[in-house]
Amino acid sequence: MKQILILTGAFLLGTMSLSAQSGQEIYMNYCSACHGKKLEGGQAPSLLSGKWKHGETKKAVIQTIKKGVANTAMMAWENMLTTKQIEEVTDYMLSLKKKNKPGTDQKR
Ligand code: HEC
Numbered sequence: 001m002k003q004i005l006i007l008t009g010a011f012l013l014g015t016m017s018l019s020a021q022s023g024q025e026i027y028m029n030y031c032s033a034c035h036g037k038k039l040e041g042g043q044a045p046s047l048l049s050g051k052w053k054h055g056e057t058k059k060a061v062i063q064t065i066k067k068g069v070a071n072t073a074m075m076a077w078e079n080m081l082t083t084k085q086i087e088e089v090t091d092y093m094l095s096l097k098k099k100n101k102p103g104t105d106q107k108r
Contacts, residue, residue: 008033023092026085034073039096043073047093048100056097061090
């Protein structure tokens with residue numbers, strides 16, 4: 001698992017652009033490995049349907065990303081990402097959730 005993460009990291013470093021990152025790029029780089037390309041889940045529960053456990057307001061989501069979820073694979077990102085990056089990735093995740101039609105993630 002650790003090796004896979006290191007390999008993924010090296011790959012991402014190679015492909016990352018120097019320009020400012022959009023929420024989508026941040027999501028793809030740091031979050032999609034666990035949450036899936038479209039929040040459909042994978043290593044983490046799907047965030048498309050149903051309520052988000054730790055809150056769905058922008059403020060609550062930012063807090064979850066900053067602090068992580070204790071005793072789960074969801075780490076605290078506040079030392080990895082800037083507040084601006086966290087805000088952008090939050091907007092991106094919430095916009096994806098909004099766009100999703102209920103039940104889309106049921107059939108894989
Ligand atoms: C190593 C795997 C992993 C990575 C990488 C990861 N997460 Fe998570 N994340 C999880 C898991 C597992 C949970 C579920 C925690 C729980 O059981 O409450 C979670 C939960 C969440 C939640 C709360 C969902 C809810 O139901 O309230 C948010 C928001 C979230 N992650 C955002 C992010 C963002 C943004 C990133 C990238 C910066 C990210 N995650 C990267 C594993 C990951």
